[in-house]
Amino acid sequence: MSKEIYENPDLKKERQNCPFNKEEITHLLDGGKEKTIERKQLENYILSDEQLKDAVPMEYLSHADKYAEELRKACLLMHKLADSPAGQVPTLRALMGAGLGSAVLKEGNPLALHYVMFIPALMGQGTIDQQAKWLEKAYNLNMIGTYAQTELGHGTFLRGLETRATYDPKTQEFILESPSLTAYKWWPGSLGKTANYAVVMAQLYTKGKCEGTHPFMVQLRDEETHEPLPGIVNMWLNPVCISSYIHYGTYVKPTNSKLSYATMVFVRVVVCQDVTTNLRKAVTIATRYSCVRRQSELKPGDREPQVMDYQAQQNKLLPPLAATFAFQLAADHLWNLYHTANNNIEQGDLELLPDLHGLSCALKALCSSEAANFVEVCRQSCGGHGYMSCSNFPRIYGQVTAAETYEGENTVLWLQVARYLVKTRKEQSGGLSVKYLIGEEKGPKTVDTTLEGIVKLYRRAAVGLVDVAIAELDKSGRKGEAPHDAWNHAAVYLIKAAQAHARLFVVESFVDSLKEGKLSAPVRTVLSQLCELFIIYWLLERSGDFFLCSNLTKQDLLLLNSKYVELLAAIRPQAVNLVDSFDLRDEVLNSPLGCWDGNVYQRLFDEAAKSPLNQSNVHESFHKYLKPLLKSNL
Numbered sequence: 025m026s027k028e029i030y031e032n033p034d035l036k037k038e039r040q041n042c043p044f045n046k047e048e049i050t051h052l053l054d055g056g057k058e059k060t061i062e063r064k065q066l067e068n069y070i071l072s073d074e075q076l077k078d079a080v081p082m083e084y085l086s087h088a089d090k091y092a093e094e095l096r097k098a099c100l101l102m103h104k105l106a107d108s109p110a111g112q113v114p115t116l117r118a119l120m121g122a123g124l125g126s127a128v129l130k131e132g133n134p135l136a137l138h139y140v141m142f143i144p145a146l147m148g149q150g151t152i153d154q155q156a157k158w159l160e161k162a163y164n165l166n167m168i169g170t171y172a173q174t175e176l177g178h179g180t181f182l183r184g185l186e187t188r189a190t191y192d193p194k195t196q197e198f199i200l201e202s203p204s205l206t207a208y209k210w211w212p213g214s215l216g217k218t219a220n221y222a223v224v225m226a227q228l229y230t231k232g233k234c235e236g237t238h239p240f241m242v243q244l245r246d247e248e249t250h251e252p253l254p255g256i257v258n259m260w261l262n263p264v265c266i267s268s269y270i271h272y273g274t275y276v277k278p279t280n281s282k283l284s285y286a287t288m289v290f291v292r293v294v295v296c297q298d299v300t301t302n303l304r305k306a307v308t309i310a311t312r313y314s315c316v317r318r319q320s321e322l323k324p325g326d327r328e329p330q331v332m333d334y335q336a337q338q339n340k341l342l343p344p345l346a347a348t349f350a351f352q353l354a355a356d357h358l359w360n361l362y363h364t365a366n367n368n369i370e371q372g373d374l375e376l377l378p379d380l381h382g383l384s385c386a387l388k389a390l391c392s393s394e395a396a397n398f399v400e401v402c403r404q405s406c407g408g409h410g411y412m413s414c415s416n417f418p419r420i421y422g423q424v425t426a427a428e429t430y431e432g433e434n435t436v437l438w439l440q441v442a443r444y445l446v447k448t449r450k451e452q453s454g455g456l457s458v459k460y461l462i463g464e465e466k467g468p469k470t471v472d473t474t475l476e477g478i479v480k481l482y483r484r485a486a487v488g489l490v491d492v493a494i495a496e497l498d499k500s501g502r503k504g505e506a507p508h509d510a511w512n513h514a515a516v517y518l519i520k521a522a523q524a525h526a527r528l529f530v531v532e533s534f535v536d537s538l539k540e541g542k543l544s545a546p547v548r549t550v551l552s553q554l555c556e557l558f559i560i561y562w563l564l565e566r567s568g569d570f571f572l573c574s575n576l577t578k579q580d581l582l583l584l585n586s587k588y589v590e591l592l593a594a595i596r597p598q599a600v601n602l603v604d605s606f607d608l609r610d611e612v613l614n615s616p617l618g619c620w621d622g623n624v625y626q627r628l629f630d631e632a633a634k635s636p637l638n639q640s641n642v643h644e645s646f647h648k649y650l651k652p653l654l655k656s657n658l
C-alpha cells in the first residue's frame with residue numbers, strides 16, 4: 025500500500041484553489057520550460073547520489089574535517105560532471121552557487137573560485153596562446169586556480185596593492201614579491217589548502233616605472249606533492265603576465281587600464297543572481313513556516329491563528345517575496361547588458377564599459393544589501409526556531425552578507441556609481457542605464473499614484489538626487505575646496521543618488537518585464553500585485569528622497585500606505601503558492617522550517633537528536649568539571 029505522504033493541513037489548505045499556474049512562474053524564473061526540465065533532471069542526478077549526503081550535520085565537524093568532507097564531495101561532483109544530463113556548463117553553474125550546489129556543499133565549494141574567477145580571468149584577459157596553454161588544463165582540472173588580489177593591507181584600493189611584479193629584460197622574467205606583511209595575499213578563496221595556481225594581481229614594474237596592477241599566472245604548489253613551491257611565502261618566482269603587455273621588453277598600454285578589472289565585473293553580475301537565489305530560499309522557509317506556525321490570539325476566543333494572518337507578518341515577508349522577482353528580472357537585464365558589452369569589447373568597442381561598470385556596481389551593492397536585510401527579517405519572522413543553526417538562516421545570512429563585502433565593498437561601489445552618474449549628468453552623455461538622466465521627466469510635477477505615476481517619481485528621485493549631489497560638489501568648489509575634498513564632503517548625497525539610480529533600474533526592469541512578458545492573465549495579475557507592492561514599499565521606506573525631489577504630499581503618502589496594506593491582504597492568500605513556484609527542493613532549502621510538507625516540529629526534533637550532545641544523558645564533562653564544582657561548597 026503506498027505510504028500516505030504527510031502534508032501539514034494548513035499548508036494543504038493554502039495550496040487549494042491556486043488561481044494561477046505555478047509551473048508558469050517556475051518556467052519564467054528558470055528561463056523556459058526546457059530549462060526547468062533540465063534543472064529537475066540535474067537535481068535528481070545529483071541529489072540521488074548517496075555518497076553526496078552528509079553522515080553527520082556539518083556543524084558538528086571540526087574545521088579540518090569540514091574542509092575534508094566538502095573537498096571530498098566537491099571532487100565527487102567533478103567526477104559526476106562528465107555524465108551530467110544537463111551538460112558541463114549548466115551543471116557547473118548550478119553547482120557553484122546558492123542553489124543546487126549548496127544542497128551538497130553546505131559550507132561552500134572549495135573549487136568555486138577555480139570556476140568563478142580563475143577561469144574567467146584566463147578567458148577575459150589571457151592572450152590566445154596563454155588560453156591555449158592553460159584553459160584546457162584548467163577545464164580538465166589538471167590545475168586548480170584561485171584569484172589572489174586582496175592583501176592584508178588592501179582590498180578596495182587596487183592602485184594601492186603592494187605586491188610587485190618586476191620585469192627583468194635580461195631573463196625576460198617577472199619577479200613577484202610581497203615586500204611587506206601587509207602585502208601578503210589574504211582572503212583569496214582556496215588559496216590556503218586547495219589551489220596550486222593563482223591569478224595574482226600585482227603592480228607591474230618595468231624599466232623602473234610602475235605601470236599599475238596587472239594579472240599574473242603564478243604556480244603556488246608542486247603539482248605532485250602539493251607542497252608550496254620554494255619561496256612562495258614572500259617571494260614568488262617565474263610568474264607569467266596574463267594578457268601580456270610586454271612586447272619584446274617594452275610595455276604597451278592596454279586600450280583601457282580598467283580591462284584588468286574585468287573579472288570583478290563578471291562576478292558582480294553573477295553575485296546579483298546568487299544573492300537572489302539565497303533570498304528565495306529564506307523567503308520560502310519563512311513563508312511556509314509562517315503558515316504552519318500558529319501563535320497567540322487574533323480574535324478573542326478563537327483558535328490561535330497562522331502567524332501569516334498578522335498584517336505585521338505580511339509586512340515582514342511579502343516585500344522580500346516581491347523582491348525575489350524584482351532582483352531576478354533586474355539581474356537578467358544586467359546579464360544581457362554584460363553579454364552585449366563583452367561582445368563589443370572583444371571587437372575593441374569599449375563604449376558600454378562605463379555603463380556596465382556603473383550598473384554592475386549598483387546592482388551588486390543594492391541586491392546584496394537589500395537581500396541581507398530581508399534575510400534577517402525572514403529569520404526574525406520565525407522566532408526562536410529561526411535562530412537555530414538547522415533553520416539554515418545563519419548560513420544563508422552569512423553567504424549574503426559576505427556578498428556585501430567581497431567583489432567590491434558596497435560603499436566603495438556606491439561611490440563608483442556616483443562618479444559615473446555625476447560624470448554622465450554633467451556631460452549629458454551616458455548610454456543604456458542612465459537614459460532617463462538625459463530625457464528626464466518634463467512637465468508638471470503633479471503626482472499620480474498609478475504604477476506609471478510611481479515610476480515617474482522614481483525617475484524624478486534618481487535625477488533629482490544626482491542634481492542635489494552635484495549642487496553640493498559645486499558649493500564646495502565655490503568655497504575653494506579641492507575636488508577630492510568636495511567629493512568626500514558630498515559622500516552622503518552621492519551614495520543616496522547612487523542608490524536611487526539602482527532602485528530605479530530594478531523598478532523599471534520589473535515593470536518593463538511585466539509589460540513585455542507573455543504571461544497568462546492570472547500570473548500577470550499576481551506578479552503585477554507584487555510589483556506594485558514592492559515599488560510602493562520602497563517609496564514608503566525612502567519617502568524622504570521623494571519629498572526632496574517631487575511634489576509628493578502627505579496625502580499622497582497616506583494614499584500609498586492604504587494601497588500598500590490592501591496589497592498585503594490581496595497577496596497573502598497566494599504566499600505559499602508563490603514560494604512553491606520557486607520549486608526549491610527540501611535539500612536545497614536544507615531547513616526543517618521550510619520543508620514542503622510542513623512537518624516542522626517532527627523535523628526539528630529529529631535534527632536536535634543528531635547533536636553529539638544528545639547521544640548520551642550525561643556528558644563526560646559533568647564528571648570532570650561540574651560535579652567537582654557542585655561538591656566544592658564555594
Ligand SMILES: CCCCCCCCCCC/C=C/C(=O)SCCNC(=O)CCNC(=O)[C@H](O)C(C)(C)COP(=O)(O)OP(=O)(O)OC[C@H]1O[C@@H](n2cnc3c(N)ncnc32)[C@H](O)[C@@H]1OP(=O)(O)O
Binds near residue numbers: 182288294444
Ligand atoms: C553561479 C555561480 C555563483 C557564484 C556565486 C558568487 C561567488 C563569488 C565569490 C567571490 C569571492 C570574492 C572575490 C573577491 O572579492 S576578488 C577581489 C574583489 N575586489 C574588488 O572588487 C576591489 C574593489 N575596488 C575596485 O574595484 C577599485 O579599487 C575601485 C573601482 C574602487 C577604484 O579603482 P581605481 O582607483 O583604479 O579607479 P577610480 O575610482 O580612480 O576610477 C578610474 C576610472 O576607472 C573606472 N573604473 C574603475 N573600476 C572599473 C571597472 N571594474 N571596470 C570599468 N571601469 C572601471 C572608473 O569608473 C573611472 O572612470 P572615469 O575616470 O571615466 O570616471
Ligand SMILES: Cc1cc2nc3c(=O)[nH]c(=O)nc-3n(C[C@H](O)[C@H](O)[C@H](O)COP(=O)(O)OP(=O)(O)OC[C@H]3O[C@@H](n4cnc5c(N)ncnc54)[C@H](O)[C@@H]3O)c2cc1C
Binds near residue numbers: 179180181213
Ligand atoms: C567571504 C569573502 C571572500 C573573499 N574572497 C576573495 C577572493 O577570493 N580573492 C580576493 O582577492 N579577495 C577576496 N575577498 C576580499 C574582498 O574582496 C575584500 O574584503 C573587499 O574588496 C573589501 O576590501 P577590504 O577588506 O580591504 O575593506 P576596506 O576597503 O579596508 O573597507 C573598510 C572600510 O573602509 C571603507 N572605505 C574604503 N575605501 C573607501 C573609499 N574610497 N571611500 C569611502 N569609504 C571607503 C569601506 O567602505 C569600509 O567601510 C573576500 C572577502 C570576503 C569577505
